[in-house]
Amino acid sequence: MGRQLNLKYKNLLKDLFILLVVLFTNSCWSQDNRSFKIFQFPADKIPMINGDKSDWSIVPDSYSVGMQDLWEDSGKHTAIDSSNLAVHVKVGWVKGMNRLYFLYEAYDDYWDFASPGLHNDTFEVIVDGDQSGGPFIDRFHPNKNIDTLDAFFSFHGVHAQNYHIFTPAKEKDWTMVWGSQPWIKELPYANASYSYDFEPGEKGKLILEFWITPFDYAGNDPSRAVASILEENKNIGLSWAIIDYDNVDKKSNNGFWNLSKEHTMYGNASYALPFKLMPLEKEYQEKLKADWSYKILNMDERKVSFSDGSIGRVNTWKWDFGDGKTSEDKDPVHTYSKGGKYVVILEISGPDGKSRRSKVWDVVLK
Incomplete structure (x- = not known):
């Protein structure tokens, strides 16, 4: 009887060991x-x-x-x-x-x-x-x-x-x-x-x-x-x-x-x-480059939002909306008094110099 119990105990330990190995292996395999x-x-x-x-x-x-x-x-x-x-x-x-x-x-x-x-x-x-x-x-x-x-x-x-x-x-x-x-x-x-x-x-x-x-x-x-x-x-x-x-x-x-x-x-x-x-590797990154985008919020009111997308460290922004109005906000909202085709310019400056980006007739309003 003792020998049989001892054999059952050994088989139980063996099965438990196999189960632990399988669980550990599956856990490691699934966690990547x-x-x-x-x-x-x-x-x-x-x-x-x-x-x-x-x-x-x-x-x-x-x-x-x-x-x-x-x-x-x-x-x-x-x-x-x-x-x-x-x-x-x-x-x-x-x-x-x-x-x-x-x-x-x-x-x-x-x-x-x-x-x-x-x-x-x-x-x-x-x-x-x-x-x-x-x-x-x-x-x-x-x-x-x-x-x-x-x-x-x-x-x-x-x-x-x-x-x-x-x-x-x-x-x-x-x-x-x-x-x-x-x-x-x-x-x-x-x-x-x-x-x-x-x-x-x-x-x-x-x-x-x-x-x-x-x-x-x-x-x-x-x-x-x-x-x-x-x-x-x-x-x-x-x-x-x-x-x-x-x-x-x-x-x-x-x-x-x-x-x-x-x-x-x-x-x-x-x-x-x-x-x-990944972003550009450093050797291909420009230290300072002006860029921007826009969205017409309301065509009837001629309301446009402008968003700065410049690269680099920027301290100042100067927007020229093409209608004689300007702004020094980073992301201004501007309302035009009349429709037309506009040349909009963003000038920026920072520790690494100055940059300017002009877009000709991107902004067109009725």
Whole structure:
């Protein structure tokens, strides 16, 4: 009896130990506190989409996401082997443009892209512009009774998008969009270009440049789409995976390298990681630059609000509204006595000097 009790006790301890390991592992796996950066390109240095990475030479290495940031979550590789696969990704944006730019550089010892279908070395990107999170493909739909095609047209890719990018694409579109909105992969919403010199089955290096437009809502009808608004110092949700086929067979891959710690990130935006839309690097920032915007509050009363958008340390503001009136307020509201086309000027000054911005006939009143 004592021996049996002792055996039961040992089995109980063993089961408890396994349970604690599982709980600890799952807890660590689900808690991912990493964040990454998106480089802001100056307006005069926007990268061309031509497969030439020289435009990206101004992007510091601190913006690069490499193999050391990925998990091979299929269990086929226990360590990084750069002789098998080596990948680096940089992401950029331009203030005032709702585009995300990507530079994808990859070395593979066996490029598999001969098939016209889904079997292809792949860079799979998910983007969630407003970090709304949640599932966005049918297998993760909370209503398990929903018809598959109904989910495809009403649910897939609506609040977050999945780009199944072929690397490289041979005799097919550069990406498969997982959802009913294939229009998002075409101009004026996206563009892509490759550079490589290998054939299927060979080794070599590939460069892929592309940009995409993130959407808060993107359904089957593009006229109803709502593009995400990209703002400086804000985060967006982003993740990607590299699916590496080495033609071992026609079904399985040779590795699934995931930036997220959750394999199912490809269909659930809650597993995307925060990427911060960074301000310009200091070397590209102007110390002082006048800028402003306006909004017509009431056309009948000709009431207009003006907002300072200047860069740098500003001590004084002087507005010339173009009708003989001026103001030294930072964000004045001005009422014009008559309609017309006006030249409005803002002059600013600060420790780093003076600057002026004139806008000709932006402000037009009836």
